[in-house]
Amino acid sequence: MNTLNINNVSLVYNNGHQALHAINLDINNGIFGLLGPNGAGKSSLMKTLVGLQKPTQGQIFFNGTDVVKNPLEIQKQLGFLPQYFGVYPKVSAYNLLQHLAKLKGIHDKKKRHEQIMNLLDKVNLIDAKNKEVHTFSGGMKQRFGVAQALLGDPKIVIVDEPTAGLDPEERNRFNALLSEIGEDIIILLSTHLVEDVRNLCSNMAIIKQGTIVAQGNPTQFIEALQGKLWQKATSKNELLKLDQNHNIISKQFIERAMHVTVLSDVCPTEFIPVTPNLEHAYFTYLNSAT
Structure with missing residues (x-):
């Protein structure tokens, strides 16, 4: 070894x-x-x-x-x-x-x-x-x-x-x-x-x-985010407000619409749950770790 x-x-x-x-x-x-x-x-x-x-x-x-x-x-x-x-x-x-x-x-x-x-x-x-x-x-x-x-x-x-x-x-x-x-x-x-x-x-x-x-x-990183990720499609105007009120870990275009993923212990209004993956874990640490 x-x-x-x-x-x-x-x-x-x-x-x-x-x-x-x-x-x-x-x-x-x-x-x-x-x-x-x-x-x-x-x-x-x-x-x-x-x-x-x-x-x-x-x-x-x-x-x-x-x-x-x-x-x-x-x-x-x-x-x-x-x-x-x-x-x-x-x-x-x-x-x-x-x-x-x-x-x-x-x-x-x-x-x-x-x-x-x-x-x-x-x-x-x-x-x-x-x-x-x-x-x-x-x-x-x-x-x-x-x-x-x-x-x-x-x-x-x-x-x-x-x-x-x-x-x-x-x-x-x-x-x-x-x-x-x-x-x-x-x-x-x-x-x-x-x-x-x-x-x-x-x-x-x-x-x-x-x-x-x-x-x-990697599996431990993913498991730690189970039940804590939520996503919704949003407009450019709404994005600024979401940025101020939520812990956004990623933003990506899906079928030409901007989707934001947030980290939260409870589901925010109008969001739906997301199955976490390693990319979510990566962005969580990049965006929140100091």
Whole structure:
């Protein structure tokens, strides 16, 4: 069992901006979702975890090793799947993995070949191994990204906004792949997409303005809102009055009409009950947590 322990981690940049405020998280094998809007501090936390920057205060332990003092201890066991890879060179999938494997220190030619072929099979790219990666579809590029992240048998993989731009079929295929590999290692999924967390994660945290405002099991978040959400269609003129008198957690257009969802222990006049989902929980914390 792999363990990542983040204890009271804060980060203040040189310009005085505090990006992280006393973060505490304990993460074990499986897929852990870090959910928050753009600018919430997700990237700052990821960079701090992997040793690209030191926290201003706090401790980070990976499998018992202090990785603030010894960042190489996590870096050599780390796989990383960024949101965008940038421009791929005009080289085949197999040859690019060969190059990346050498950079990761896999020097034995036979072991390197076996690992690359196993990974290409795992991500269903064996038939495309001789194709240039820059010609791949978005879904194929993401699956190639998983293969490169898994080179060297990492014990922790950080995945940043993994399904952005994928069509529904590619998203489902990619999620199934992440779910499979997440059984024996830690996968830290950083995203602003509630759907990714709902589909993949058994544990999660919501980050807002550098602070963890909630953490736990997605199902628990949803159950906590049972019998407390109410919705109605409204006009622009009525919206201001509702905003003043109710705790509105979300506003959305449904069939061209504005619908508001409010949080209340009792049903307001003219509202109807709503079955809560993880998106409701997310917006509840974003809109009400301080």
